[in-house]
Amino acid sequence: xxxxxxxxxxxxxxxxxxxxxxxxxxxxxxxxxxxxxxxxxxxxxxxxxxxxxxxxxxxxxxxxxxxxxxxxxxxxxxxxxxxxxxxxxxxxxxxxxxxxxxxxxxxxxxxxxxxxxxxxxxxxxxxxxxxxxxxxxxxxxxxxxxxxxxxxxxxxxxxxxxxxxxxxxxxxxxxxxxxxxxxxxxxxxxxxxxxxxxxxxxxxxxxxxxxxxxxxxxxxxxxxxxxxxxxxxxxxxxxxxxxxxxxxxxxxxxxxxxxxxxxxxxxxxxxxxxxxxxxxxxxxxxxxxxx
Numbered sequence: 001x002x003x004x005x006x007x008x009x010x011x012x013x014x015x016x017x018x019x020x021x022x023x024x025x026x027x028x029x030x031x032x033x034x035x036x037x038x039x040x041x042x043x044x045x046x047x048x049x050x051x052x053x054x055x056x057x058x059x060x061x062x063x064x065x066x067x068x069x070x071x072x073x074x075x076x077x078x079x080x081x082x083x084x085x086x087x088x089x090x091x092x093x094x095x096x097x098x099x100x101x102x103x104x105x106x107x108x109x110x111x112x113x114x115x116x117x118x119x120x121x122x123x124x125x126x127x128x129x130x131x132x133x134x135x136x137x138x139x140x141x142x143x144x145x146x147x148x149x150x151x152x153x154x155x156x157x158x159x160x161x162x163x164x165x166x167x168x169x170x171x172x173x174x175x176x177x178x179x180x181x182x183x184x185x186x187x188x189x190x191x192x193x194x195x196x197x198x199x200x201x202x203x204x205x206x207x208x209x210x211x212x213x214x215x216x217x218x219x220x221x222x223x224x225x226x227x228x229x230x231x232x233x234x235x236x237x238x239x240x241x242x243x244x245x246x247x248x249x250x251x252x253x254x255x256x257x258x259x260x261x262x263x264x265x266x267x268x269x270x271x272x273x274x275x276x277x278x279x280x281x282x283x284x285x286x287x288x289x290x291x
Contacts, residue, residue, distance in 0.1 A: 001024075001060065001079065001080045001081075001082075002078060002079050002208050002209070002210055002244070003024070003027060003078045003079070003080075005078060006078060007024055007025070007026075007027060007078070007080070008024070008025045008026075009022050009023060009024045009025070009080065010022070010023050011023075013067070015067060017063055017064075018063070018064045018065075018066060018067035019061050019062060019063045019064065020061070020062045020064065020071060021059055021060065021061040021062070022059070022060045022061075022080075022082075023057045023058070023059050024057065024058045024059075024060070024080075025056060025057055026056050026057075027057070027058035028058060029048050029049070029058060030244075031048060031175075031244070034047060034048055034049045035047045035048070035178070036048070036178045036179065036181050036182060037178065037179045038179070038182050039179070040182070040183075041065055042064045042065050042066060042069045042084050042085070043062055043063070043064055043065075043084050044063045044064060044065055045062075045063040046060065046061065046062055046063070046182075047059075047060070047061040047063070048060050048061075062082070062084070064084065069084050069085065070084070070085040071083070071084055072085075078208070078209070079208060079209035079210060081209070081210075106148065106149070106150055106183070107149055107150070107183050107184070107185075107281075107285050108149065108150040108151070108152065108180050108183055108184040108185075109144050109149050109150070109151050109152075109184070109185055109186075109187060109281060110151075110152045110153075110154070110170050110173075110184060110185070110186040110187070110245075111137050111140060111141050111144075111151060111152070111153045111154065111186075111187055111188075111189065112137075112153075112154045112166055112186060112187070112188040112189065112239065113130075113133040113134045113136075113137035113138075113153070113154065113155055113189050114129065114130070114133045114188055114189055114190040114191075114249075115129055115130040115133060115190075116130045116133075116134065116155050116158055116159055116160055116161055117130075117158055117159045117160025117161070118160045119160060121133065121190070121191065122191055122192065122193035122255045122256070123255075124193070124255045124256060124261060127255060127261070127265070129190065129191040129193070129255060130158065131158075132191045132252070132255075132264055132265070133189045133190060133191060134155070134156075134157070134158065135270070136189050136252065136270055136273070136274060137153060137189045138153070138156065139270065139271070139274055140187075140189070140274045140277060140278070141153045143274060143275075143278055144278060144281070147278065147282075149281075152169075152170075152173060154166055154169055154170075163238045163239055166239050167238075167239055167242045167243060170186060170239075170243045170245075171242075171243060171244075174243075174244065174245070180245075181244060181245065184245045185214055185245055185246045185247065185248075185281070185284070186239075186240070186243055186245055186246070186247035186248070187247075187248055187250060187277065187281075188239065188240070188247070188248065188249040188250070189249075189250055189252065190249055190250065190251045190252065191251065191252055191253065191254075191255050191264060192251040192252070192253060192254045192255065192256075192260075193254060193255050193256045194254055194256050194257075195256075196256075197256050197257055197258065198257070199230075199254055199256070199257060200228060200230070200253065200254050200257035200259055200260045201228040201229055201230030201231075201253065201254070201260070202222055202227055202228065202229045202230060202250065202251060202252060202253060203229075203230050203231055203232070203233055203249075203250075203251040204218050204219055204229070204232045204233070204248055204249070204250055204251070205232070205233045205234075205235065205237055205240070205248065205249035205251065206232070206233070206234055206237070206240060206247065206248050206249075207234070207235065207236060207237045207240035207241035207247065208234075208240075208241065210244075210245075210246055211240070211246045211247055211248055213246065213284065213287070214246040214247075214248055214280075214284050215232050215248055217280045217283050217284040217287070218248065218250065218277070218280040218284075219232055220280075221276050221279050221280040221283065222276060222280075225276055227273070227276070237249060246284075250277065252264060252273060
């Protein structure tokens, strides 16, 4: 949960059905729906809504399949991360075939090819960022689909999309199928530029604590496979800060650097980069983000 400022909360548990609830003081929800179907053991459903008797509090309720779960919290300045895990001795409950099928999750990746149409992005001679972004994004989308992921790509050709268009597209998809909130990530593909031609390397950008795990996974994969990673940047990125899922911008390299530019235009390098992005996506989802 991400808040616009510091926050105060209390928590409690109620049986029949088992549910854990959090009351956050002076908070409001920006979501247009009040329930999220998780159906991934041990959490069945999340309900969100202001308490009628006290409009200053926002109540978030986690309905679980059992009252025997491990619950952990990580608190940051404006973010509360809550994780649920079944005790090992009870994990065999998931061997029931119908329950396993019910709780199976297909993960979703939103891919945003940066710029497009009348917005070329960075330019070097006749090389335009928007074209590199789109080419890599289309190949990334195809490979992810072949691996069984649900993929939404925000543009598949050279069209103009405003930042608000991008935010609206993602949030509408999540609103129509709110299970996406718990099983989705956003990867925005970009190409960098700098005044100095000496600056090179990959940068991974993010906007909030919710995305830190995804950022770390991507950076670790790149670093361990010989890529030049310049830095990870946390900032107020417009799209990333307005969608409720883990989100990153991958700046693949600097179009203004001779080495990076040569790599970015090389098909083999593009494929290697894409393969490592997919490896990071798989490792991230396997890491228990929906425990």
